[in-house]
Amino acid sequence: MDRDQANYLFNVMRLAVGDAVALFNGRDGEWRAEVAAANKRTGVLTCVGQSAEQADPPDLWLIFAPIKKARTDFIVEKATEMGARRILPVQTDFTNSERVRVDRLQAHCVEAAEQCGGTFVPEVAEPVRLDALLADWPEGRHLMFCDEALVGGSSGLPDQRGPWAILIGPEGGFSETERARLRGLPFAHPVALGPRVLRADTAAVAAMALWQDRLGDWG
Amino acid sequence: MDRDQANYLFNVMRLAVGDAVALFNGRDGEWRAEVAAANKRTGVLTCVGQSAEQADPPDLWLIFAPIKKARTDFIVEKATEMGARRILPVQTDFTNSERVRVDRLQAHCVEAAEQCGGTFVPEVAEPVRLDALLADWPEGRHLMFCDEALVGGSSGLPDQRGPWAILIGPEGGFSETERARLRGLPFAHPVALGPRVLRADTAAVAAMALWQDRLGDWG
Known part of the structure; x- marks a missing residue:
């Protein structure tokens, strides 16, 4: 040790x-x-x-724009508990945060798994730009695009199994360029998270709960 | 002012x-x-x-056993964003926390509503004992009993509209006495939140997301 x-x-x-x-x-x-x-x-x-026995979560990625340190730590802890397999910090047009320390976030995942008696630790990826991630998107993976501009509508998550990723924007939301691009991608599904505006950390937990309940291992 | x-x-x-x-x-x-x-x-x-216009959330209460200060603050903030109408701190057999300051929690709700552009502020009730709350339960209100002993099963939330409350236990879970009592109550519905153990603050957000999606104003 x-x-x-x-x-x-x-x-x-x-x-x-x-x-x-x-x-x-x-x-x-x-x-x-x-x-x-x-x-x-x-x-x-x-x-x-x-x-x-080893218990792995479903093939779900959580992609998020880092926010303030305490709330970023929170998102990473919650992603571990809620059963994300991979955590990907992304730089968006409106991301405004300190540098992400991947080793520190990875250590948070280990702590969260220890705390909850889990046997799986999600991998925290090196930060990348959102446009680069989308340009190199893996074939067959659906994207749940949590669009804060959709506040009010129904949730819109399609009943499609397979690998998924959840995308949560920064506190300032996505730029118009990003939103237009995301809406044009065949693998991206814009999803509303109810009629109230949610902070990014709340949206991350709520979106993972919705996904696990509808398409993951909570059903 | x-x-x-x-x-x-x-x-x-x-x-x-x-x-x-x-x-x-x-x-x-x-x-x-x-x-x-x-x-x-x-x-x-x-x-x-x-x-x-004024926008009130559905008739949902969040009942929770106070935990550490930062996580209690978090639960209250998230309950405001997720659309709880009333927040009730309860003393359970295994509750282990400092005294709850209702005025401080109420101020957190106001801040959370301001932050998210909400027009509704949930009321934070004075703390009561769980057994007293259950003994004086309002007629016609369903209770979503988030039972951490049910880890692994399906969610079990029945499709019944009307007033509801969500009950989240403390970090140590419910006592056997509490669990037996809750299971015997006709208005209480034991619900599992997936196969992984969740911390109390995670469980609160996840349970509200599930409820709002299935029975609340997210559908």
């Missing part, structure tokens, strides 16, 4: 040789383990037996 | 006589107004004309 993990287990949690730990690596489910050796900088855990 | 409002408009935002402000009181829609008089402690705004 690495130094941070050893510090957490042996200094913060004060575990000693023989104590039990639940382990997961994001691929092989959850395992019961025992502390075999412990010191300040590292340690050894021995797997005793599997306690849960 | 009160001192805080005058301070915000005239000292923070630096508005002067003749400047435009959007006003709402939670009952009469949104109004264009102009600053008629401004000083440090108070001021006068004159309504010029209505800019939006």
Whole structure:
């Protein structure tokens, strides 16, 4: 284990040789383990037996424009709980945020999975420009385009299975250029999220709930 | 206007006589107004004309067990955006939190409505014990009981219109006594929120999204 993990287990949690730990690596489910050796900088855990099968979420990506730090952290935590497989920060015309630190967001995903007893950790991708992402869009993946200009209409999510992505705009919304482009893409489905304006972090959780309920693994 | 409002408009935002402000009181829609008089402690705004009709959310209550301060604030903000009409903090067997300050939570609702251009502010009720609330339950109101023990099943929300309430438990979940009681109540519908364990704040947003989509004003 690495130094941070050893510090957490042996200094913060004060575990000693023989104590039990639940382990997961994001691929092989959850395992019961025992502390075999412990010191300040590292340690050894021995797997005793599997306690849960690996449980992967559906093939759903969450694409979002980073906002203020606390709310970006929140989106990443919620995407892990709500079952996104991949998290993609994108730069849009109106994105206005500090630089995204992918390693920090990735660590948040691990914490969220630990907190909720999950066995899967979504991958946080390097930030890209939205237009570049759309130009290189993977064949067969649907896009749920949460268009804040559609406030008021019905939700509009089509009943099509398969890989999907959810796109949430920044606090300032999408530019007219972006909106026109998104509306012209055959794989993009504009979706309204009710009659009230939602903040970007609220929209992310609400859109994932809607998708999981209608097309994902909540049904 | 009160001192805080005058301070915000005239000292923070630096508005002067003749400047435009959007006003709402939670009952009469949104109004264009102009600053008629401004000083440090108070001021006068004159309504010029209505800019939006009053828009009330469906008759949905959000009942939740207060958690850590930041996450409680978050739940209240999100309940305003997602369209809850009333927010009821409850004390459950496993609730473990600081005292709830209703005035502070109510102020958060006002801020959330301002932020999102809403015209309605949910009422935050005084905290009560869950068993007392259930004993005095209003006739005809359905209860969506988000039971964290149901993780994995289908959502189970029946297609019944009318007044509803959503109940979200504390981080430690409901006690066996509470769960047994809730399962025996004719107005309570146990609902699962997917196969992953959700934190209380995530569950609140996800449950409101599900409800608004299936039974509320998102359809």
